[in-house]
Amino acid sequence: MEAKIRVIITGATGMVGEGVLYECLQNPKVEVILTISRKPTGYTHPKLKEIIHQDFLDFAAIENQLTGYNACYFCLGITSVGTAKEVYYKMTYTLTMHVAQTLSKLNQDMTFCYVSGAGTNSSEKGGINWAIVKGKTENDLMKLPFKQVFNFRPGIIKPTKGLKYTQGLYKAFMWLFPILKAINKNSFVTLKEMGLAMINTANSTAERKVVEVKDIIELSKES
Template sequence: MKQKKTALIAGASGLIGNELLHYLLEGAEYDRVTAIVRVPLNITHPKLEEKIISFDEMDHDKELFAVDDVFCCLGTTIKKAKTKEAMYKIDVEYPVQMAQLASEKGAKKFLIVSSLNANPHSSIWYPKMKGQLEEKINQIPFQSIAIMQPSLLLGDRDEFRLGEKAGEIFFTFFACLFIGPLKKYKAIQGRTVSLAMYRIAQMNKTGIHIYPSEQIEQAASN
């Protein structure tokens, strides 16, 4: 009988993380799922171990990272974070520290949500930040690293984002235009990214793998 795995997830209250948490809990592959959070999720499940922590003091909770697979769905907006420095801490510093702790504790796989066009050398701040995130994560030793690079994310959020709502309307009416080389720019449902992350974690892949939107769609449909 195949031995079941353990998982840790950060960002379980977000668009992708919330869906992913349910896949992890309902799937047969994991017998324990640890969710590290700042506020309670109000979810009850026999597999779920919820831990309220300070992300600024993750090194105080090192033992939580002794799992097989780590799923990082952390991310914020400049509107919420207020400053670029605060956003960088959430989008880059926290995930990198998570990866370092997990690697030290023997985690095998690290899966993380980044962004389309992530590039550490970009002249635009947001893709440059995400590129720096990927660059740092890729330097940490894991059996497998999977980086999701979705385009515009669709789905129900707790907050209203005017720009994303306008983008959602545009992609709904003009989805037929995003084919061939433009396919990676097509908007994608948050739940599709979640399902892809869950399924990729079950693959016997080693090394670093980057998944733009069209490959995310493929992984979710397999």
């Protein structure tokens, strides 16, 4: 019998995190959801619990609430545009690794899904700074003692209509999505596909995997 998913979601007040949370709330495979965020998600549901926590570099005060979970969908992140290199490194690499190291210590049977990005540089050498930092984050996540690690590399993401944090974005850019998909379908994914793909990693036999756009779409279709 397939085990139910008990998931921790970070970044649930952002576009990607909210979309993933929404899919988890609807999906019967997901039994329990814990969100960790700096402000309330605005959602209520019998299987949803929230922890409001400001310092993601110090989980000491909430560690005792983070056990008993078998998945983490890490959707927290910041843009590199206009962000100093040292700040971007701290908020992308240092913060992510701190959360992941804590969870891997507390939940040995956990699947960790990290939202990275198309164009990430796994070599960690040369090129654009954000891609190198993301590449180092991916590489070091794969070294942690999780049951599974999936590094998601979406390109253009179409928001889900009607969600709290993406309504304005959806209305403003909806007309663009058919054009962008026609130009390059291999760089285009929907937020629904992202959420379903993360949920379906529970059925995967892969231990460590980079998940490109085409892989996200295929993974989202699995029952």
